Amino acid sequence: MENAVRGDVGLRIDLERPRSGDGAGRESTSTDVLRIRYATDVYTAPTVERIARRLERILLTVEEDPEIRVGDIDLLDAAERTALAPATGPPPVTERLLPEILTDAALRTPAATAVSCGETRIDYRELDERSNRLARMLVERGAGPERFVAIGMARSVDSIVSIWAVAKTGAAFVPVDPAYPPVRIEYMLRDCGAVLGLTTTGERSLLPGTVPWTAVDDPEVVTETTRYTGSPVTDTDRCAPARSDQPAYLIYTSGSTGQPKGVVVTHGGLSNLVAHTRTLADHDARVWHGTSPSFDLAVLELLVAFGSAAHLVIGPPDASAGDDLAHALRAERITHFCTTPAVLATIDPAVPEDLSFVSVGGEDCPAWLVPAWLVEKWAPGRRMVNGYGPSEITVQMASEDLVPGRPVTAGTLGPGFRSVVLDTRLNPVPPGPASRIASTSRRRPLLRRPACSMC
Structure with a gap:
């Protein structure tokens, strides 16, 4: 040489x-x-x-x-094969159901603010008790393990209460953004076979009658929920026992390669993801919730906040990018922000002065952005992380702290993951060549597509 x-x-x-x-x-x-x-x-x-x-x-x-x-x-020597086929993350943590993860936050800091949306805010005790009452009503209406419940509403305190309530019934929640085209909403609802849906009085007209809808802010519904106890919901209250191999939520892909595909995510991988998010935030964090509820980055926002018993701040619909978003982050004193590289590139990093943590994911981190803009402008003075992973392995499987001048990679595997990098013939390859990643975690096939996989 x-x-x-x-x-x-x-x-x-x-x-x-x-x-x-x-x-x-x-x-x-x-x-x-x-x-x-x-x-x-x-x-x-x-x-x-x-x-x-x-x-x-x-x-x-x-x-x-x-x-x-x-x-x-075979390009790998014996040492490389041992280390890379497969590569492994830290040992998995004890599995917990989504409702257990959520209620743990209420047990830790019951009086702390859980969610705020403009002038409306509720603490963890109220969020826990309201969702317990709603969950009991939903059980009587057919919600339970191995069933899907649509949540057809934009980001709001009601949407968060609804997610908690559906989780406590043992059912899987299906986020449906009312701003989506009616044809897409109709397809999602028919495809998932939801037994019922939750919405608000103001959004009900935007949704088809494919499922029986309950408007959670309807005065009659609010009055009805008060007759239920706010005590913890257990298997004795559910129509069947809840288990970690059952669906926790169902998220639909963008449909860029055809019809949107329903990704069934079980409870099994959530504890490992929360073990990771707890390294990103503590209970003093103010976490921005600004992603469309039908995008699984929104699930990451929720778990970063609730996994650490932190404060989830719901962003207004008009603060989606640029100066509007930057000033909203500043006004709400946001400390933790999860977004896509494209959105982050529209924001002046000097405006949200309380921001101490930024996570980018949900799309490729373009090479033309990484050294010249995103990392050099955003990493100094705060922690910046790139997350990687398809929807079906519980939001993300790996992450990496971004440092100016350092190449962006898929990063380090999270707890409980095993991964191998394959060539086009599905043979393990060393670092460098063009390849695809195959990973293992607790998951199910795509909804109604048992032979298909996204990774």
Whole structure:
């Protein structure tokens, strides 16, 4: 291996055969030489050494079996295979159901503010008791384990109470953004087969009559819920026992490759995700809830807040990006903000002065944004994290702290995850080549598509 002249070709690989003889009449017995020249401002010596070892492995394999397909050559040595096939995260934590995760926050800080939306705010005790009463009413109306309940409302205190209530029945909640096109809403409701739906009086007209709707702010419904006790909901109150392998929520994909697909997420992976989110926030955090409820980034917002018994601040619908969002974050003294790279790029980082933590995810972190804008502008003075993972493995499987000048990767696996990076033939590959990630966690197939997977 040789260092190339700065500004020369970044990496050049040659297979050279030494000249015959040494000029003194003696024949050379040297074998062919693999010579690599590289630019030190582009490649490091350890990186080039790894390239050399893999090239040597390829050449020796071909020499031994000239008929082998190039794609079938194993690029990993024994040590790499042990470390990477599969890579593993920290040990999984004890499984808990979603309602147990939520009520744990109410037990820890009952008098602390749980949710606020403009001038409306409720503490954890009120959120817990209101959702217990609503849950008991929903059980009588058919909600329970292995059943789906649609929540057709925009972000609000009522939507959060409804999510808590559905979780406590053992049913899986299906977030339906009323702002979606009617055709999409109709498809989602028919596809999921929800036994009932929750909405508000102001949003009921935006929703089709595909499921029986209950407007949770209807005075008659509010009066009806008061006849139920606010004590904790247990399996004795449910129509069947709740288990960790049952659905916790159902989220639909964007439909960019066809019809939206229903991703069934069980309770099993939630505890591992919360174990991670607790490293991001504590009970003093003010967490922004500004994502569409039908986007699973909204689930991350909820778990960052409720997993640490923190304060969830619901953003107004007109503060979705740019200056409106920046000033809303500042006015609400937001400390924790989960968003997409595209939205973050529209905000002046100097405006939300209380922001101490930013997580980006939900889409690729574009190379043209990372060093020049997102990381260099946002990471200094605060913690910035990139999260990676498809919806079906409970929001995200890995994350990485972002540092200016450092490449963005998928990051470190979260608790309970095993992952292997595969080539197009689904063979394990070393770091570097174009590849796809296959992971294992507690999950179910896509709804009504048992043979399909998203990763």
